[in-house]
Amino acid sequence: MKRALIRFALGTVLGAVIAGMGFRAAPAFGYNLMGPKWNTNTVQYDKHTLSSSWQSVASFGASQWTNVSPSPFTWVSNNNSNNDITRAAIDGGGGTLAVTTVWYSGGTISRATIKFDSAENWYVGSSTPGSSQIDARAVSAHEFGHGAGIGHSSSGGCSSCPNRYTMCASYVVGSTCQRSLEADDRNALNALYP
Numbered sequence: 001m002k003r004a005l006i007r008f009a010l011g012t013v014l015g016a017v018i019a020g021m022g023f024r025a026a027p028a029f030g031y032n033l034m035g036p037k038w039n040t041n042t043v044q045y046d047k048h049t050l051s052s053s054w055q056s057v058a059s060f061g062a063s064q065w066t067n068v069s070p071s072p073f074t075w076v077s078n079n080n081s082n083n084d085i086t087r088a089a090i091d092g093g094g095g096t097l098a099v100t101t102v103w104y105s106g107g108t109i110s111r112a113t114i115k116f117d118s119a120e121n122w123y124v125g126s127s128t129p130g131s132s133q134i135d136a137r138a139v140s141a142h143e144f145g146h147g148a149g150i151g152h153s154s155s156g157g158c159s160s161c162p163n164r165y166t167m168c169a170s171y172v173v174g175s176t177c178q179r180s181l182e183a184d185d186r187n188a189l190n191a192l193y194p
């Protein structure tokens with residue numbers, strides 16, 4: 001069973017959320033970039049309102065991108081950042097698992113927030129989720145990719161586990177296959193922040 005719609009939204013600097021995606025096509029690759037990017041290689045995020053287990057989930061998602069080589073891009077935890085990582089009601093159980101909202105102007109991202117739907121049947125451990133659970137680490141890795149400016153992959157790498165791309169638009173319930181970045185994911189970050 002696949003759960004579609006790990007959505008993201010693009011917002012303006014005024015905070016009005018705009019529906020839709022506006023990807024820039026990158027035909028030679030599976031990945032897609034949103035368009036706007038940070039004008040720095042070090043971006044902070046604030047996870048301090050989360051429980052300790054969810055803070056670990058956030059740290060995991062951030063570190064997957066920080067660890068990409070050779071890109072110097074780094075997510076850094078800072079409790080004073082307004083790039084808030086939270087749990088919140090989105091649309092009840094099912095449907096959307098999490099939402100990343102990106103604010104930008106003139107091609108530069110100024111803020112990114114991530115909300116994990118509080119109604120889902122999450123697995124927050126680092127081992128194996130149950131067959132009907134949603135692996136929070138996999139979704140976190142996906143959403144932090146959006147926070148860096150990466151869109152959904154459009155490649156055939158979205159068809160199979162275990163090498164399913166992290167930035168595929170849908171999640172396979174009960175799986176961990178999107179926890180680890182694949183070459184397509186790393187290529188996207190390396191292209192944005194060489």
Ligand SMILES: [Zn+2]
Pocket residue numbers: 006007008142146152168169
């Ligand atoms: Zn997504």
